[in-house]
Amino acid sequence: MTNLGEFERIEQMLRPLAAGDPGSLNLMDDAALIDVEPGQQIVVTTDTMVDTVHFLAGTPPGSLAAKLLRVNLSDLAAMGARPFAYLLTTALPRNLGDDWLAGFARGLADDQERFSVHLIGGDSVSTSGQLSVGITALGRVPSGQALCRDGARSGHGIYVTGTPGDAVLGLHLLRQKRTHGLLVDDAEYLTGRYQRPTPRLEVGQRLVGIASAAIDISDGLVGDLGHICSASGVAATVVASRLPQSKPAQKLLELNPELTRTALAGGDDYELLFTVAGQNEAGLAAIRAECGVPITRIGAIIAGDTPRILDDAGQEIDGLTGWRHF
């Protein structure tokens, strides 16, 4: 049970996050208002994170806030949308102190500024169980132009942004509480990629009209490519050695080759995975040149119904069943 005093305390700490959007009605009303320009659609997504299911016990509140907001923004990026607002639902244990909530609000404030979004509403409840926090994020996209999962066709190239695999290696380091022989900077790079993924908003928005299908990598490359394949009614082949790796990931995998499969199967990167038809390769080249984000071709869409990851000998690497909650 949250008493009214607690509600007011939470609202007071969150209200400054709503100051930048008049549609929030300063969090004082029953609901929030959203303006829409002609020719736009609204895109809406929601993700909830539960303590010890979706994040490690003891995660600093600012990190949790950043990750929660970013995973939601990543879903908007995968649709080609420009985010502008979000609602926040908190289910907090009664004994949680003000410090925690203040750190959480600071984390949101920092990322609001970074990604040009504002809090416009939400709900605060208390729980005797696990802490959980959820965001519903809202974006805008040109009408009828949103990137979906069902447009991949045989012959389209398969691309990823950035260096997938970093995040799951970072999670591995966090769980093991050791650096596996890595330098501290390299270990921090990898754990940072897990804790604060970068939603590929600019790339996503620029892929509107260029990509035939898109998704963000949350469950792992195989699982998420499988979503595109099943929605589009196609199969895919990806050559594992074409997957780009960051320098810290390379070092960690040289020192610990047994983690190679972990890196391939892991999720939580929030990089974009998308397909492009041949006639749009030139448009993609412009995005690659201008966005400052690595974009790598890793395979191709083929007829069939199951994505396959191949080694350099052309043999399928199986058992990459994708990410499960830890």
Add this chain to the structure above:
Amino acid sequence: MTNLGEFERIEQMLRPLAAGDPGSLNLMDDAALIDVEPGQQIVVTTDTMVDTVHFLAGTPPGSLAAKLLRVNLSDLAAMGARPFAYLLTTALPRNLGDDWLAGFARGLADDQERFSVHLIGGDSVSTSGQLSVGITALGRVPSGQALCRDGARSGHGIYVTGTPGDAVLGLHLLRQKRTHGLLVDDAEYLTGRYQRPTPRLEVGQRLVGIASAAIDISDGLVGDLGHICSASGVAATVVASRLPQSKPAQKLLELNPELTRTALAGGDDYELLFTVAGQNEAGLAAIRAECGVPITRIGAIIAGDTPRILDDAGQEIDGLTGWRHF
């Protein structure tokens, strides 16, 4: 931890609820799409209900589904909005059987039809703690016309729809597990008012351009009138005896006069509480005549900063601090 098998099971049971809105993308994509006509704003609200905090242990899943959807729709009603879609977040204990989820989905299906809304997205997580379910509801309102809380001015009349007080009496009967001398039909009426409140959507939409401020009664008359007063910078007087009572409530209060204060202070009715300026009384009369919902004047807005509930002798009835979670 929810494994992928459980996710798929939940999605499969919920997917039929998304069939009526193409913007749901059949729950297969990263996010949902919303169309907006020129001259409209989107209205968005979210409410979460936690087991034993917001509903009694053992509440049937269909009743819970109905109440969750209705309290969210009620927030849209209070803004004058027409609902069209919602997102659903479930945090379910791992040992919950299929029967529960099937009952929950049936409850949603029934009310989707009743209120012309569709599921367009959501998230499913599992919890080792209390079951909780949340909805983010979306509506449309003519641009710039949403009912807010800040327009009440001295001299405006204060009105309620229906018969507030029923729900808290129904909750009292449910908690006590006896009828306090009431006939079964009357007891069922009151418990039904608690379990399945009626969002006053038509009245809310018709109050656009008529009401100067509006809210739905969730916390209790005093608390919710207080929200209007603080947002509008005014005070209010309400005469307790003017509050309309249902016949079953009258009977229960005759048999148990000690519950009178409970009825006055209680929330959970989801009736509308609103204010109207003198020049709009004629418009209100038309709504009253055409909507088939009782609308009763219970007091007036005055200068000051605190709402007061008076008895027939003009003495303040204090201590009506509004509803707290049980």
